[in-house]
Amino acid sequence: MTTHYGMIGCGMMGREHLRNIALLADTTVSVIFEPDADMAAQARQLAPDAVLVDNLEALLAQDPLDCLVICSPNFRHVEQLETIAAGANLPVLVEKPLFTDPDDLQRIEAFKRAYKAPVWVAMEYRYMPPMQQFLHRLNDVTGGTKMLTIVEHRFPFLTKVGNWNRFNRNSGGTLVEKCCHFFDLMRFILDANPARVMASAGQVVNHLDERYDGETPDIWDCGYVIVDFDNGARAALELSMFAEGSEYQEMIHGVGPAGKLEVKLPGPARFWTGPEDRRPVARLIESPRASCNPINIECPIDETILAAGDHNGSTFHQHQKFLEVVRGVGHVEVTLDDGIWAVRMGQAAQESARRGVSHHSIGRASKQRGVVETGGLTQAPNHLCRQPQHCARLSGGGDRPFIALTNLTNTLNQCGVGRGQRFTVQTDIVLKPGARMPAIGNTPFIHLYLVTTNTGSTPFTSRQQTFNGFDIIVENIPISWHRVLHAHHKLHIGRTLQAAIGLHGSGLMNMGQIKRLDLRLDIMAQHFCRQPINKIWGFS
Numbered sequence: 001m002t003t004h005y006g007m008i009g010c011g012m013m014g015r016e017h018l019r020n021i022a023l024l025a026d027t028t029v030s031v032i033f034e035p036d037a038d039m040a041a042q043a044r045q046l047a048p049d050a051v052l053v054d055n056l057e058a059l060l061a062q063d064p065l066d067c068l069v070i071c072s073p074n075f076r077h078v079e080q081l082e083t084i085a086a087g088a089n090l091p092v093l094v095e096k097p098l099f100t101d102p103d104d105l106q107r108i109e110a111f112k113r114a115y116k117a118p119v120w121v122a123m124e125y126r127y128m129p130p131m132q133q134f135l136h137r138l139n140d141v142t143g144g145t146k147m148l149t150i151v152e153h154r155f156p157f158l159t160k161v162g163n164w165n166r167f168n169r170n171s172g173g174t175l176v177e178k179c180c181h182f183f184d185l186m187r188f189i190l191d192a193n194p195a196r197v198m199a200s201a202g203q204v205v206n207h208l209d210e211r212y213d214g215e216t217p218d219i220w221d222c223g224y225v226i227v228d229f230d231n232g233a234r235a236a237l238e239l240s241m242f243a244e245g246s247e248y249q250e251m252i253h254g255v256g257p258a259g260k261l262e263v264k265l266p267g268p269a270r271f272w273t274g275p276e277d278r279r280p281v282a283r284l285i286e287s288p289r290a291s292c293n294p295i296n297i298e299c300p301i302d303e304t305i306l307a308a309g310d311h312n313g314s315t316f317h318q319h320q321k322f323l324e325v326v327r328g329v330g331h332v333e334v335t336l337d338d339g340i341w342a343v344r345m346g347q348a349a350q351e352s353a354r355r356g357v358s359h360h361s362i363g364r365a366s367k368q369r370g371v372v373e374t375g376g377l378t379q380a381p382n383h384l385c386r387q388p389q390h391c392a393r394l395s396g397g398g399d400r401p402f403i404a405l406t407n408l409t410n411t412l413n414q415c416g417v418g419r420g421q422r423f424t425v426q427t428d429i430v431l432k433p434g435a436r437m438p439a440i441g442n443t444p445f446i447h448l449y450l451v452t453t454n455t456g457s458t459p460f461t462s463r464q465q466t467f468n469g470f471d472i473i474v475e476n477i478p479i480s481w482h483r484v485l486h487a488h489h490k491l492h493i494g495r496t497l498q499a500a501i502g503l504h505g506s507g508l509m510n511m512g513q514i515k516r517l518d519l520r521l522d523i524m525a526q527h528f529c530r531q532p533i534n535k536i537w538g539f540s
Helices: 012-021 037-046 056-060 074-087 102-114 129-142 161-166 180-190 303-307 314-326 336-355 498-508 522-528
Strands: 003-008 027-033 051-053 067-070 092-095 119-122 147-153 194-202 222-229 234-240 250-256 259-265 283-288 295-298 372-374 377-379 402-407 426-431
Touching: 003 012, 003 056, 012 027, 012 037, 012 067, 012 314, 027 037, 027 056, 037 051, 056 074, 067 074, 074 092, 074 102, 074 161, 092 314, 102 336, 119 314, 119 336, 129 180, 129 250, 129 259, 129 283, 129 314, 147 180, 180 194, 180 222, 180 234, 180 336, 194 336, 222 336
Parallel strands: 003 027, 003 067, 027 051, 067 092, 092 119, 147 234
Antiparallel strands: 147 250, 194 222, 222 234, 250 259, 259 283, 283 295, 372 377, 402 426
16 A cells, blocks of 8 residues: 655755665655745655645645655745644654744744644664664664763755755754764763753854855854763764765764764765765774773664765664554654754754853753753853843743752842843752642742842842742652752652741742742841842752
8 A cells, every 4th residue: 555745845855865765665656736836846856646735724724645844945844844833643754953043942842732643753764774783783882981082073054945054044053053963973872961051062164155135154064062961971062064075974983881982974975076986985983991992893884875865874774663653553653742852952052052051951851959940941141241230030830840949149238229230140950840749830839939029129028929829839859959859759848937927028938938948038037127138048
């Protein structure tokens, strides 16, 4: 029985998908939506029996249609997934990155909840045959990978339709557009989630002399990224997009207590300009720690599969597994959650490099002191922005963690603070969002405004938001600095220190004590004595 594909976008990557689908038995591309006439003509040469349509709705109306492949420009993915969810319930293979704008995270989360058919996020690097061998052997060789390094030395960004990939606003930025592949590999290889991200990156060589509608491209061409993971492992990425003369394009190595394993991957065969007899072959290099005797293993790839794309045969092997999902005999291996994590890591790296902040965290969990949630990502203390006249404000909502203990090292002035101002404070305890959370979103123990003042106000008129609707308990969990409370921990909040609550009036209603965690309200004594506040405490 033939499986019928619908293609959304047939630019360079879309045509690679067409060539690889053609290698699969009992498959056909039945319908294509490609608005660019030149790209549509090239797609028809690869899929001559396909119907070309003018919009996504017409594609979804095609019958028969068994699955969809999205290969459109990055910034179109979210809206197209939403359109599909409104009119179909078919398995989807969507190219990376899953989304580009941090504000679209909530839209993707809503799509994930609503869409019931399988969705596979295309992360081709997992499925390169040499990479599969690397993944299979890695932990046996290393004895448990503690350090992972990914180096990509490659060619500049290629020309795309409308030059959309020349600008961060369309692509999400190089560390999202290009490097989400590598962040996905890091999570997959280390079997852990990121805790901190630090990056230095920029545009130093490529595209600086180009102009599009009077604009100079702002896409970056090089960078370094370091990632700490929540299991103690570390990973690093080195990217150069002006190194196309390299013998190998990607070099990935993992190191552990027993040894090191490295995989070297050549770039696209069509870009090799050297002698044909010197065209590199992928290889593994196994270096046991016990003896200085590396083992070099060549990993040739079938020439037919290699010629079908630019990713060392990975697109074909990925499509084999996706086809099993479509036919009901396989399972999704790269989920929407995987795609979300890869993008968020890239966004954290972009923001770290852009702001020059020492490090960022992904926001859902951080065990590091000095990390504060700001708009879905987190940032380390920036002492340049901490001014005496500023007052801390911690906000909650969505799936962000509650920052439970903060420490301000500067004396605070109660005058000259606007209601909406924020600044960075140090964090010691973070409660992670999850099940059994209060009615305010799904975030634990959120105090929307730790301290809020009006310009020129005195401490007597400082206002607090009230707590309400708690049904959470902490049982037998010793708390110290840097401890992260997970969602499955049970919290119980009782009310104590009635004198302090009474002094402050209704503003502190429902604030109180957690078992084995004293909520210190001695700040109120300083506050009402009109003394400068130099500490704000949540839990200690």
